Amino acid sequence: MSIMELKNIWYGYDSRKKVLKGINLMLEAGKMYAILGPSGCGKTTLLSLMGGLDSPSQGQVFYEGQDIEKEGLSNHRKKNVAFIFQSYNLIDYLTPKENVALTCKLPPGPVLEKVGLTEEESKRNVLKLSGGQQQRVAIARALAADARIILADEPTGNLDEETAEEITRILKECAHQMNKCVVVVTHSNELAKEADEVFRLKKGVLIHGK
Amino acid sequence: MSICVRALLHNKRKWKKTLIIFCLLFFVVTLVLSGISIANAEEKKSEELRGTTGSSFVVERNLSTGGWASGSSGSYSTQEFITEEMLQTISAVDGIAGYDVSIVSMPYYFNEAGEPLVNVNGNGVNNYYTYGSINTEYNQLFLSGRFELVEGSHITENIKNGLIISKENAEQNGIKIGDKITGINDPYNDDPEVDMEIVGFFEIVADKEDEATMYDASTLWDYTDYAFCSFNTMKEMAVKYDDGNKIQEAHFYVTDAAQLEDIIKEVQNISSINWDNFIIEANDEVYQNISSSLSDTSTLIITLITVIIIASMVLIILILSMSMRSRKREIGILLAVGITKPSILLQYVIETLMTAVVAFPLAYLFSRRIAGEFGGLFGKAAENIIVTSQYFALVIVAGTVLLIVAVLISCIPVMRYEPKEILAQIE
Numbered sequence: 119m120s121i122m123e124l125k126n127i128w129y130g131y132d133s134r135k136k137v138l139k140g141i142n143l144m145l146e147a148g149k150m151y152a153i154l155g156p157s158g159c160g161k162t163t164l165l166s167l168m169g170g171l172d173s174p175s176q177g178q179v180f181y182e183g184q185d186i187e188k189e190g191l192s193n194h195r196k197k198n199v200a201f202i203f204q205s206y207n208l209i210d211y212l213t214p215k216e217n218v219a220l221t222c223k224l225p226p227g228p229v230l231e232k233v234g235l236t237e238e239e240s241k242r243n244v245l246k247l248s249g250g251q252q253q254r255v256a257i258a259r260a261l262a263a264d265a266r267i268i269l270a271d272e273p274t275g276n277l278d279e280e281t282a283e284e285i286t287r288i289l290k291e292c293a294h295q296m297n298k299c300v301v302v303v304t305h306s307n308e309l310a311k312e313a314d315e316v317f318r319l320k321k322g323v324l325i326h327g328k
Numbered sequence: 329m330s331i332c333v334r335a336l337l338h339n340k341r342k343w344k345k346t347l348i349i350f351c352l353l354f355f356v357v358t359l360v361l362s363g364i365s366i367a368n369a370e371e372k373k374s375e376e377l378r379g380t381t382g383s384s385f386v387v388e389r390n391l392s393t394g395g396w397a398s399g400s401s402g403s404y405s406t407q408e409f410i411t412e413e414m415l416q417t418i419s420a421v422d423g424i425a426g427y428d429v430s431i432v433s434m435p436y437y438f439n440e441a442g443e444p445l446v447n448v449n450g451n452g453v454n455n456y457y458t459y460g461s462i463n464t465e466y467n468q469l470f471l472s473g474r475f476e477l478v479e480g481s482h483i484t485e486n487i488k489n490g491l492i493i494s495k496e497n498a499e500q501n502g503i504k505i506g507d508k509i510t511g512i513n514d515p516y517n518d519d520p521e522v523d524m525e526i527v528g529f530f531e532i533v534a535d536k537e538d539e540a541t542m543y544d545a546s547t548l549w550d551y552t553d554y555a556f557c558s559f560n561t562m563k564e565m566a567v568k569y570d571d572g573n574k575i576q577e578a579h580f581y582v583t584d585a586a587q588l589e590d591i592i593k594e595v596q597n598i599s600s601i602n603w604d605n606f607i608i609e610a611n612d613e614v615y616q617n618i619s620s621s622l623s624d625t626s627t628l629i630i631t632l633i634t635v636i637i638i639a640s641m642v643l644i645i646l647i648l649s650m651s652m653r654s655r656k657r658e659i660g661i662l663l664a665v666g667i668t669k670p671s672i673l674l675q676y677v678i679e680t681l682m683t684a685v686v687a688f689p690l691a692y693l694f695s696r697r698i699a700g701e702f703g704g705l706f707g708k709a710a711e712n713i714i715v716t717s718q719y720f721a722l723v724i725v726a727g728t729v730l731l732i733v734a735v736l737i738s739c740i741p742v743m744r745y746e747p748k749e750i751l752a753q754i755e
Contacts (some may be wrong), residue, residue: 163748166751169664172746172748192663192668195665196666197666200665201665207660209658209662211337212334212337219329221666222660263666294612
């Protein structure tokens with residue numbers, strides 16, 4: 119049973135040049151999806167449309183059969199999806215614990231522990247954490263939102279190989295053990311290999327790759 | 329996490345930014361509170377002035393509408409004179425504090441022993457430039473402050489035979505309050521002797537080293553040799569002179585100089601007086617001059633307050649706008665986690681108001697201490713400048729509204745973006 123469905127999605131920054139041309143996609147809970155493609159092909163745009171950060175020029179996005187535009191994009195972002203960004207996007211005047219508490223559906227302590235942050239680290243200034251630790255906080259924030267879909271944009275892009283592997287493992291766990299639908303936009307073939315399904319975005323068209 | 333907690337954490341952790349806003353608010357509110365209290369002190373002074381400046385109007389015979397006749401002493405106007413009934417009717421109008429009518433003559437005065445009262449500067453001519461007055465308190469020489477009653481009392485309507493002379497002449501002639509005096513308008517013309525009593529002494533408030541301030545340039549009489557007697561007494565002394573004992577003009581003084589025009593209009597509406605035969609002239613030059621100077625100071629203070637408020641609003645908007653631009657990422661993140669734009673705006677408003685909650689009362693306490701010092705810059709006495717809790721309440725209400733507007737304006741450039749645009753710019 120699909121949790122999210124994209125129907126005939128078109129998107130362009132102007133009326134002539136379309137970056138997404140009639141995308142159709144169905145996503146299921148408990149799976150990790152990877153979307154690969156060259157820079158500027160529209161991967162992040164596609165993720166933004168799924169997350170309700172933007173609206174398609176044409177077509178519809180459904181969450182559990184409901185059009186997200188009708189539900190309200192802000193509401194969709196708050197209830198149904200959680201984002202993980204390449205540059206972590208943590209609020210710098212809040213501690214890791216407080217950043218996680220922003221979404222506040224689950225208590226932040228156990229979630230931070232789950233992604234491997236110690237009690238002491240969770241009280242530090244976020245800017246004093248390493249890149250890997252900051253990305254763990256971002257994942258913890260996504261988990262604490264208790265959303266069924268996690269949308270990750272290049273989550274390992276700024277991390278070393280070892281940390282990237284660790285983050286990939288956590289994302290897989292989110293999908294397989296916590297029954298989340300994890301969609302990862304990436305350049306990394308290593309990360310894509312770990313996904314249950316891989317799509318390639320080429321010239322505005324999504325091609326199933328695995 | 330609640331909006332208020334987020335706002336509190338921001339203000340605490342970004343304390344340098346908070347301190348800048350705090351200092352700005354503290355500085356502005358201190359200046360505005362001081363400015364308002366100085367302006368209010370100015371207004372109070374203006375109100376006092378309206379009551380004390382002694383603005384008046386003169387009712388006089390209109391010689392241009394009356395006829396003319398010839399007599400032994402030349403031609404004279406046949407225009408009707410001001411009657412005592414007219415004086416009573418006019419003085420009954422609301423806002424008139426009092427009035428005075430004067431007949432001027434130059435009589436001679438004699439003590440109980442029949443010796444003439446010698447005047448100081450008369451060069452052997454011992455008569456006095458005398459106003460026959462109903463109420464000397466309202467005589468222009470006393471009202472203007474040129475003369476000051478230093479002993480005894482003023483001549484009023486109830487004193488029918490009073491005489492006031494200068495302290496200097498009194499000492500010269502050994503005269504005391506209560507002494508009996510005989511006045512004769514012209515002893516060489518067989519004029520009647522009129523009994524009177526010394527009721528007061530005046531002194532000239534002028535620089536005695538400066539001769540120009542000690543005499544009247546129009547009469548060429550030294551002020552020391554001026555005297556004031558009761559109106560009735562003067563009429564009795566001048567009974568032999570037709571025009572000399574009739575009222576040619578009367579001065580009416582108002583309680584509030586600012587109401588002078590309205591009072592004059594009301595007087596002109598008195599139907600029992602034929603206003604073709606009389607002229608009314610306003611005399612509020614002193615008030616106009618002083619109030620114009622006060623008004624200039626008030627305008628300056630109000631302009632300064634306005635400039636301070638506008639400049640500080642611009643400064644606060646600029647600082648907040650810079651702060652908003654630096655918080656673009658935060659706005660994008662908050663939008664991405666589903667926090668709505670109004671909720672983010674509310675957080676920023678609360679952050680600013682939290683700073684104001686501390687800055688405003690401290691500025692109030694501080695302004696109470698230094699408003700007097702500021703007032704000194706505008707020539708105001710410190711004790712007249714009071715920063716009241718009412719001004720503080722006014723500043724709280726107006727300041728809160730302006731701050732909310734400032735926050736909303738500074739947020740516009742960032743808030744008009746969609747979350748994806750903000751995040752794309754950050755990424």
